[in-house]
Amino acid sequence: MARHLARIHGTEEDKVNCPFYFKIGACRHADRCSRIHHRPAFSQTILIKHVYRHPVREAELRAAREGRSVDGAIVDEEKAREDFLSFFEDFFEELSKFGRLEALHVCDNLGDHMIGHVYAKFSEEEEASDALNLMNGRYYDGRRMEVEFSPVTDFREARCRDFDEDTCRRGGFCNFMHIKPVPMCLIRDLEDEAEDERRREEAERTERRRREERRDHRGGGDHRRGGSRRERERKGGGSSRRGGGGGGSRSMSRSRSRSRSGSRDRGSGMG
Numbered sequence: 001m002a003r004h005l006a007r008i009h010g011t012e013e014d015k016v017n018c019p020f021y022f023k024i025g026a027c028r029h030a031d032r033c034s035r036i037h038h039r040p041a042f043s044q045t046i047l048i049k050h051v052y053r054h055p056v057r058e059a060e061l062r063a064a065r066e067g068r069s070v071d072g073a074i075v076d077e078e079k080a081r082e083d084f085l086s087f088f089e090d091f092f093e094e095l096s097k098f099g100r101l102e103a104l105h106v107c108d109n110l111g112d113h114m115i116g117h118v119y120a121k122f123s124e125e126e127e128a129s130d131a132l133n134l135m136n137g138r139y140y141d142g143r144r145m146e147v148e149f150s151p152v153t154d155f156r157e158a159r160c161r162d163f164d165e166d167t168c169r170r171g172g173f174c175n176f177m178h179i180k181p182v183p184m185c186l187i188r189d190l191e192d193e194a195e196d197e198r199r200r201e202e203a204e205r206t207e208r209r210r211r212e213e214r215r216d217h218r219g220g221g222d223h224r225r226g227g228s229r230r231e232r233e234r235k236g237g238g239s240s241r242r243g244g245g246g247g248g249s250r251s252m253s254r255s256r257s258r259s260r261s262g263s264r265d266r267g268s269g270m271g
């Protein structure tokens with residue numbers, strides 16, 4: 001019995017658990033779904049909901065504001081592509097501060113339950129948990145971020161293979177993930193930068209610790225204060241890879257230095 005239930009969990013055969021929520025982490029029926037959406041208490045993957053501004057939706061909103069028909073909504077494909085890559089870089093860099101990213105996927109879907117979704121999978125649950133705690137409720141490009149743990153850890157099950165082959169006939173309203181493609185070379189660059197950053201922070205932490213220890217050895221009367229500072233340092237360093245306190249807050253307002261950012265005109269940094 002138990003084995004049978006495990007086998008059908010999250011499949012069409014499963015009359016209790018919603019297969020869409022199980023596989024894709026999003027279901028068009030949302031809270032009105034007749035089957036259960038089992039929300040994980042922990043996961044390696046977080047979902048940042050509706051944070052990417054889909055160019056088609058943005059164009060429609062613009063047309064509506066200007067009193068034109070939605071059919072007249074025009075998307076500047078080249079600008080949309082540039083904006084998307086900047087968006088991707090922003091999120092890759094920001095999320096990498098919490099740990100190593102195994103995947104970062106932005107949905108191209110247009111359905112209300114999936115539009116603008118961003119999935120980030122970390123190598124450790126603890127990193128995902130840190131990211132969720134710090135990102136949830138912050139703003140990006142004027143949007144308040146709503147972040148939750150996602151049951152999706154295997155994107156092969158979640159993604160639409162037809163979209164990957166450019167043959168999905170359901171278009172933007174497909175219920176499987178249409179993952180926006182990102183050039184592999186950009187991902188490699190971002191991974192390398194994130195790795196460098198992690199190494200630099202680790203070296204800084206080590207150096208700081210060494211300095212504290214030297215001072216403790218020298219100073220006679222200062223033992224008590226030095227000791228407690230070291231204590232704090234140890235606690236801060238042990239809890240996450242971001243290091244003690246300062247790392248987290250500094251990350252909020254760091255200006256970007258990448259050369260591509262010349263094209264950015266919205267000042268869309270996280271706040």
Ligand SMILES: [Zn+2]
Pocket residue numbers: 018019020021027028029030033034035036037
């Ligand atoms: Zn459902």
Ligand SMILES: [Zn+2]
Pocket residue numbers: 160162163168169170171174175176178
């Ligand atoms: Zn599709």
